Amino acid sequence: MKRTMIALAAFAMGTGAAFAEETAPENVSFDGYEVAESLTGVPGDPEKGREIMTNKSAGNCISCHAAEAYADVPFHGEVGPVLDGAGDRWSEAELRGLVVNAKMAFDGTVMPAFYKTDGFTRLGDAFTGKAWPEGEPVTPLLTAQEVEDVVAYLKTLTE
Amino acid sequence: MKAKLLTGIAAAALAFGAGAAMADEDAELVINGEIEIVTKTAAPAHLDGALDEIMSGWRFRDDTTQAMQMDDFDNPAMLAVEDALEIWATADGSEGKSCMDCHGAAEDMAGVKPVYPKWNEAAGEVYTLQMQVNDCRENRMGAEPWKVDASDALAMEGLLSSVSRGMPMNVAIDGPAQSTWEQGKELYYTRTGQLDLSCATCHEQNYGNMIRADHLSMGMVNGFPTYRLKDSKLVGVQSRFKGCVRDTRAETYSPGSPEFIALELYVASRANGLSVEGPAVRN
Numbered sequence: 001m002k003r004t005m006i007a008l009a010a011f012a013m014g015t016g017a018a019f020a021e022e023t024a025p026e027n028v029s030f031d032g033y034e035v036a037e038s039l040t041g042v043p044g045d046p047e048k049g050r051e052i053m054t055n056k057s058a059g060n061c062i063s064c065h066a067a068e069a070y071a072d073v074p075f076h077g078e079v080g081p082v083l084d085g086a087g088d089r090w091s092e093a094e095l096r097g098l099v100v101n102a103k104m105a106f107d108g109t110v111m112p113a114f115y116k117t118d119g120f121t122r123l124g125d126a127f128t129g130k131a132w133p134e135g136e137p138v139t140p141l142l143t144a145q146e147v148e149d150v151v152a153y154l155k156t157l158t159e
Numbered sequence: 160m161k162a163k164l165l166t167g168i169a170a171a172a173l174a175f176g177a178g179a180a181m182a183d184e185d186a187e188l189v190i191n192g193e194i195e196i197v198t199k200t201a202a203p204a205h206l207d208g209a210l211d212e213i214m215s216g217w218r219f220r221d222d223t224t225q226a227m228q229m230d231d232f233d234n235p236a237m238l239a240v241e242d243a244l245e246i247w248a249t250a251d252g253s254e255g256k257s258c259m260d261c262h263g264a265a266e267d268m269a270g271v272k273p274v275y276p277k278w279n280e281a282a283g284e285v286y287t288l289q290m291q292v293n294d295c296r297e298n299r300m301g302a303e304p305w306k307v308d309a310s311d312a313l314a315m316e317g318l319l320s321s322v323s324r325g326m327p328m329n330v331a332i333d334g335p336a337q338s339t340w341e342q343g344k345e346l347y348y349t350r351t352g353q354l355d356l357s358c359a360t361c362h363e364q365n366y367g368n369m370i371r372a373d374h375l376s377m378g379m380v381n382g383f384p385t386y387r388l389k390d391s392k393l394v395g396v397q398s399r400f401k402g403c404v405r406d407t408r409a410e411t412y413s414p415g416s417p418e419f420i421a422l423e424l425y426v427a428s429r430a431n432g433l434s435v436e437g438p439a440v441r442n
Contacts, residue, residue, distance in 0.1 A: 056371070060371075062371065063370055063371035064370065074372075075369070075371045075372040076369070076371075077368070077369050077370050077371050078365075078368040078369045078370075079365050079368050079369075079370055110356065110360050110364065110365070112353070112354040112355055112356075113355070120351075120352065120353055120355065121349060121350060121351045121352070121355075121409070122351045122352060122409045122410045123352065123353055123408075123409065123410065124352050124353065124405065124407075124408045124409040124410045124411070125410075126408055127405055127406065127408060128405070129401065129404070129405035129409075129410065129411040130410060131410035132410070141353060141354075
């Protein structure tokens with residue numbers, strides 16, 4: 001909450017410092033599997049969230065999850081549950097936790113952690129098959145704001 | 160908190176769990192109207208607790224792709240097999256010998272493919288079929304070895320596979336091969352890359368499910384080398400592994416590495432009981 005205020009204040013003052021208020025992956029604070037605080041303090045954009053979820057080069061959630069809500073995009077996966085109604089089933093804090101690191105909620109789940117930068121085995125450089133360059137800071141699958149956008153879209157998936 | 164989690168998932172599973180139907184679950188494969196292929200059978204004992212039944216990747220392909228494998232005239236991989244028949248009979252290397260000089264007709268090699276990868280006593284390591292072929296080339300023919308999954312190597316493997324079609328995969332996992340097999344098993348279940356997925360997450364836990372536009376099979380190797388329509392050429396087992404590992408956003412192993420040799424042995428053993436059907440057709 002406090003973080004949000006600071007970020008909003010920074011935003012309002014036009015200092016452009018809002019970015020600096022992002023919570024880094026290693027600093028995300030979980031309460032159980034929930035993450036109550038926004039990662040950026042900037043409200044998520046559901047339209048962008050939809051784009052991220054259905055785009056192969058972004059979140060690519062669609063490769064595992066189907067939903068009526070994005071039925072216009074072809075080829076929905078069946079590895080994870082159908083996401084229609086996810087906005088009813090889960091609170092915002094729960095959804096944020098699921099996207100950041102679903103393993104906190106579901107032990108050993110197939111679902112990748114989208115905002116996490118450590119603890120990998122043989123981390124590669126995207127889909128090149130080569131090792132992640134040594135010494136380079138690891139980038140999470142989604143940026144903090146992209147997580148917020150996805151959460152905002154998931155909130156709209158009500159029945 | 161926990162109860163809530165379970166409810167959410169259970170509800171979703173109930174409502175949508177029935178969607179994972181296979182392309183044609185009951186189709187049977189008979190090649191050229193005469194070679195009967197076992198594409199579904201009881202899992203080998205070492206898979207107790209993991210799988211009850213094993214199925215060839217053929218079962219998961221669409222009708223058109225399935226049909227291409229039912230007649231050698233429609234199977235584009237058979238062109239490579241014809242090339243290999245010529246290589247089989249052609250002398251190469253400093254010794255001036257061909258494969259045929261030592262082994263006779265290619266058909267006489269029926270029964271070789273189903274037991275590879277296999278422990279090689281002289282070398283003191285597990286050999287894939289391609290390694291055995293290279294051993295012959297280097298040590299008996301005085302010829303250059305082929306690179307792993309190079310087109311000649313795959314064509315020859317395809318020929319050796321084609322003469323064993325219909326015979327059950329029967330790879331040995333005990334004796335001196337056991338430690339290599341254990342290493343392969345470990346690799347099979349290790350989650351890798353930024354997506355943190357293992358072979359098992361896709362091919363044991365999710366076979367039959369769609370992952371985007373791909374229908375996940377059990378990742379069996381009884382059809383290798385396979386002609387991939389997407390690549391318009393034969394693909395080797397270890398190159399296929401490389402593609403799958405890369406898709407987890409991981410640093411892959413290289414074809415020919417000890418890790419992939421071990422993994423090939425292990426994955427081949429998961430297909431024990433299915434018929435050899437290579438060179439198969441996949442999309």
